[in-house]
Amino acid sequence: MDATDISRALTRITHEILERNRDAEGVVILGIPTRGVELAERIAAKMAEVEGTTIVPGALDVTMYRDDLRLKAPRALEATNVPEDIDGRVVVLVDDVLMSGRTIRAALDALSDLGRPKAVQLAVLVDRGHRELPIRADFVGKNLPTSLAEKVRVRLSGTDGSDDSVSIEGSGA
Amino acid sequence: MKHLLSAGDLSRDEAVLILDTAEQLLSVAQRPIKKLPTLRGRTIVNLFFEDSTRTRISFEAAAKRLSADVINFSAKGSSVSKGESLKDTALTLQAMGADAVVIRHHASGAPHRLATSEWTKGAVVNAGDGTHEHPTQALLDAFTMRSRLGDLAGKNVTIVGDVLHSRVARSNALLLDTLGANVTLVAPPTLLPVGVETWPVETSYDLDASLEKADAVMMLRVQRERMNASFFPSAREYSRRYGLDVARMNRLPDHAIVLHPGPMNRGMEINADVADSDRSVIVEQVTNGVAVRMAVLYLLLGGATEGETA
Amino acid sequence: MSTVIKGARILGGEATDLLIEDGVIMQIGADLTGDETVDATGLIALPGLVDLHTHLREPGREDAETVLTGTQAAARGGFTCVFAMANTEPVADTAGVVEQVWRLGREHGYADVQPIGAVTVGLAGERLAELGAMADSAAQVRVFSDDGKCVSDAVLMRRALEYVKAFDGVIAQHAQEPRLTEGAQMNEGPLSGELGLTGWPAVAEEAIIARDVLLAEHVGSRLHVCHLSTRGSVEIVRWAKSRGIDVTAEVTPHHLLLDDELVRSYDPIYKVNPPLRSKDDVLAVREGLADGTIDIVATDHAPHPMEDKECEWQAAAFGMIGLETALSIVQQTMVDTGALTWERVAEVMSANPARIGRATTHGRPLAVGEPAHVVLYDPTAKRTIEPADTASLSRNTPYAGRELPGRVVATFLAGKPTVLEGKLQ
Ligand SMILES: [Zn+2]
Numbered sequence: 001m002d003a004t005d006i007s008r009a010l011t012r013i014t015h016e017i018l019e020r021n022r023d024a025e026g027v028v029i030l031g032i033p034t035r036g037v038e039l040a041e042r043i044a045a046k047m048a049e050v051e052g053t054t055i056v057p058g059a060l061d062v063t064m065y066r067d068d069l070r071l072k073a074p075r076a077l078e079a080t081n082v083p084e085d086i087d088g089r090v091v092v093l094v095d096d097v098l099m100s101g102r103t104i105r106a107a108l109d110a111l112s113d114l115g116r117p118k119a120v121q122l123a124v125l126v127d128r129g130h131r132e133l134p135i136r137a138d139f140v141g142k143n144l145p146t147s148l149a150e151k152v153r154v155r156l157s158g159t160d161g162s163d164d165s166v167s168i169e170g171s172g173a
Numbered sequence: 174m175k176h177l178l179s180a181g182d183l184s185r186d187e188a189v190l191i192l193d194t195a196e197q198l199l200s201v202a203q204r205p206i207k208k209l210p211t212l213r214g215r216t217i218v219n220l221f222f223e224d225s226t227r228t229r230i231s232f233e234a235a236a237k238r239l240s241a242d243v244i245n246f247s248a249k250g251s252s253v254s255k256g257e258s259l260k261d262t263a264l265t266l267q268a269m270g271a272d273a274v275v276i277r278h279h280a281s282g283a284p285h286r287l288a289t290s291e292w293t294k295g296a297v298v299n300a301g302d303g304t305h306e307h308p309t310q311a312l313l314d315a316f317t318m319r320s321r322l323g324d325l326a327g328k329n330v331t332i333v334g335d336v337l338h339s340r341v342a343r344s345n346a347l348l349l350d351t352l353g354a355n356v357t358l359v360a361p362p363t364l365l366p367v368g369v370e371t372w373p374v375e376t377s378y379d380l381d382a383s384l385e386k387a388d389a390v391m392m393l394r395v396q397r398e399r400m401n402a403s404f405f406p407s408a409r410e411y412s413r414r415y416g417l418d419v420a421r422m423n424r425l426p427d428h429a430i431v432l433h434p435g436p437m438n439r440g441m442e443i444n445a446d447v448a449d450s451d452r453s454v455i456v457e458q459v460t461n462g463v464a465v466r467m468a469v470l471y472l473l474l475g476g477a478t479e480g481e482t483a
Numbered sequence: 484m485s486t487v488i489k490g491a492r493i494l495g496g497e498a499t500d501l502l503i504e505d506g507v508i509m510q511i512g513a514d515l516t517g518d519e520t521v522d523a524t525g526l527i528a529l530p531g532l533v534d535l536h537t538h539l540r541e542p543g544r545e546d547a548e549t550v551l552t553g554t555q556a557a558a559r560g561g562f563t564c565v566f567a568m569a570n571t572e573p574v575a576d577t578a579g580v581v582e583q584v585w586r587l588g589r590e591h592g593y594a595d596v597q598p599i600g601a602v603t604v605g606l607a608g609e610r611l612a613e614l615g616a617m618a619d620s621a622a623q624v625r626v627f628s629d630d631g632k633c634v635s636d637a638v639l640m641r642r643a644l645e646y647v648k649a650f651d652g653v654i655a656q657h658a659q660e661p662r663l664t665e666g667a668q669m670n671e672g673p674l675s676g677e678l679g680l681t682g683w684p685a686v687a688e689e690a691i692i693a694r695d696v697l698l699a700e701h702v703g704s705r706l707h708v709c710h711l712s713t714r715g716s717v718e719i720v721r722w723a724k725s726r727g728i729d730v731t732a733e734v735t736p737h738h739l740l741l742d743d744e745l746v747r748s749y750d751p752i753y754k755v756n757p758p759l760r761s762k763d764d765v766l767a768v769r770e771g772l773a774d775g776t777i778d779i780v781a782t783d784h785a786p787h788p789m790e791d792k793e794c795e796w797q798a799a800a801f802g803m804i805g806l807e808t809a810l811s812i813v814q815q816t817m818v819d820t821g822a823l824t825w826e827r828v829a830e831v832m833s834a835n836p837a838r839i840g841r842a843t844t845h846g847r848p849l850a851v852g853e854p855a856h857v858v859l860y861d862p863t864a865k866r867t868i869e870p871a872d873t874a875s876l877s878r879n880t881p882y883a884g885r886e887l888p889g890r891v892v893a894t895f896l897a898g899k900p901t902v903l904e905g906k907l908q
Contacts, residue, residue: 061197064209064239064471074476076190077197113206260793280797281668281679282749289748290793303797305679340679367682368673 001166009141033078065106101135180344194468212241235466263292281305311344326353334393485517491528495825506897531563531856536781543572548786554593555874558901561858576601576612578620585622628655644704663687696723714767736812751799786877811887855898864890
């Protein structure tokens with residue numbers, strides 16, 4: 001995917017979110033660090049454009065809720081910044097790549113400690129399959145079937161300082 | 174980082190990581206559910222050979238907010254002979270599966286001894302040892318100063334009082350130097366340690382001389398009993414020469430803050446009006462203490478520990 | 484029965500044979516024969532070593548050491564005579580206690596034990612013990628010391644110095660000004676400030692030594708300074724000797740080798756009194772020993788059970804064992820560095836301590852007609868110190884894991900081998 005593909009995918013996701021929830025009222029967009037935060041900002045901006053209002057996206061760091069903490073050295077925490085009370089609202093979690101679903105599981109746990117949303121929806125730029133938990137995305141930029149040996153690399157201008165792109169690496173084929 | 178024994182062991186990156194982590198964890202205190210599941214199944218022992226309810230409660234709150242199991246072990250006043258109790262206690266804790274031991278001890282170096290012995294395999298956190306160090310206090314002081322003053326590089330911090338007997342002063346001097354601050358220790362000559370000239374600090378016998386450039390002033394607790402050992406002639410003379418009163422406070426720059434590691438001797442090293450003034454961040458220090466200790470426990474225990482590497 | 488030691492290098496000189504019979508050196512020369520032969524090819528022969536400062540712990544702390552195990556450790560270290568410090572329980576402050584210790588040494592036969600008498604009753608520093616009675620006892624005590632404590636009262640010290648003149652005694656002072664060292668844990672310096680351990684300042688030692696040499700001069704008595712450890716102390720003793728004051732001084736092996744940086748580990752194995760000093764002090768005591776300001780090396784062998792060391796620094800006991808490593812450390816720090824010859828080693832570890840303590844049959848030269856107290860030493864050997872490999876009941880050696888030069892191969896006490904091929908007999 002190149003920058004145009006990514007922009008187009010995010011625009012489509014934005015419209016789908018608005019369509020599903022009728023409008024932006026009552027929707028909280030939360031990006032999961034690192035790249036989910038930038039994607040959430042872009043979706044929020046597009047949404048604001050469509051709706052003609054300001055929408056402040058947030059960030060939800062799930063590190064402390066991960067189930068694989070003991071497998072690696074402790075990780076630095078990213079910012080958590082939940083813009084408003086989430087009770088009774090629709091939270092849209094945004095992440096770059098959906099694979100095992102474990103990050104989203106952690107995010108759901110983190111959310112439940114912050115409040116009780118009316119519903120939680122999931123938007124991802126890429127769904128590469130290989131789910132290990134019963135989790136699915138509500139909004140998908142692109143389905144990218146890959147083998148486990150491969151790596152999906154997402155680059156975003158704001159986070160990585162390079163052109164937006166999604167590529168598959170290490171396939172060997 | 175396997176243990177936290179001395180503030181001097183921390184690199185700048187490690188120190189900043191702890192402070193940054195604490196900053197993220199500070200918000201947990203404001204949430205409806207003040208708990209993170211991170212250390213579920215981990216056992217943390219608070220091993221206190223010396224009374225310090227404040228420090229113990231702070232560590233206990235930090236551990237519980239991370240969902241660790243906490244065992245409080247107060248060894249003070251136990252009938253075991255002083256010397257043997259550290260080893261025997263450590264062996265008991267090891268048998269109980271302690272993943273970390275937070276130790277407070279009246280003997281300098283006791284945490285170091287615990288960490289380097291074969292008595293326990295867990296992480297050791299120094300919660301204050303004798304007249305040596307108190308690294309988490311220094312971290313929370315640095316955290317408090319950073320949140321009020323911004324990056325500490327180039328900031329002037331004046332630490333006043335019984336440096337000789339103060340583990341807080343030692344840890345602060347080392348950590349603040351690592352973080353790039355300029356530290357001035359102010360005390361009567363009797364209360365400065367031999368060899369202080371080798372420390373990364375300035376020293377002065379004159380409190381008034383260092384007030385005008387100070388971004389932060391930290392007042393150390395001075396025990397009245399010190400005057401019986403001729404460290405200074407009287408409480409009155411001490412407080413006149415080295416106490417922070419309103420007149421002195423007013424000579425500080427407008428943005429300057431006043432810290433005290435507590436417990437305070439109001440009227441001795443600090444005047445009540447100063448302790449309760451807007452410049453005083455003493456209450457903040459307590460709140461920040463929990464976040465900083467959460468950060469330390471998370472960074473020591475939150476990831477793979479020895480024997481657990483994937 | 485006669486024994487021939489074949490091919491030993493007396494004081495490091497040319498190889499020769501020694502014939503020993505009835506506890507006496509009968510002949511020295513080539514191609515001697517006897518009933519038994521000990522091959523000493525390549526080994527140095529020194530007169531049996533004399534330790535003026537040993538803690539044998541018996542009576543009272545037989546869990547740490549006994550006269551038997553302490554003298555066995557002494558034999559393994561090449562010593563044939565040890566002076567047993569008075570700080571036992573009960574204190575060796577009466578003729579009864581000193582005779583008991585002296586007899587135990589004779590019964591076991593591993594080394595002659597010369598008891599040191601306490602200067603003051605119960606080491607309390609208040610009134611003189613019965614120094615004359617101890618001097619007149621079977622133990623013939625000549626050295627008096629409150630070691631472990633300082634005779635800090637100037638009047639008491641003066642009287643003690645004067646009183647022992649009547650029987651040619653000497654006061655061995657543990658120089659430590661008590662008020663300046665209350666709660667002291669380690670050498671006072673930048674490191675004590677950094678580690679938060681109460682400092683033991685050099686001045687607390689030097690002030691007492693200065694006072695005592697002046698007292699000794701004033702009353703015309705003999706003074707011995709135990710375990711001197713600082714540059715300032717060396718300078719004061721040097722000055723006193725230049726004035727003709729009758730003072731002798733000792734240094735321990737550990738103060739010749741180790742410095743206070745080791746305290747950084749907070750491992751109480753390095754906790755000792757006087758404390759390990761700075762690198763500069765280590766150099767100063769080596770210089771003092773080399774130029775004769777310091778007369779002797781004495782071990783201050785101080786056994787402690789493990790539980791007194793396996794604890795936090797502040798709670799740990801002061802002291803380290805040293806009988807079995809002393810000669811190796813003197814070789815490493817003084818001989819291998821060119822500061823002392825083997826001849827001088829024999830002076831500082833045998834002749835001088837025997838003379839100071841008036842142990843008349845010890846510290847004699849290796850010559851025909853002299854008592855056969857002999858140690859055979861292999862200076863080319865290397866050994867890594869293993870704490871369990873000791874005859875002492877205690878394991879508190881600060882040299883664990885260190886490689887030290889040299890090995891005692893055999894020790895003869897009055898012609899009788901106490902150690903052969905490195906093993907106790
Ligand atoms: Zn002594």
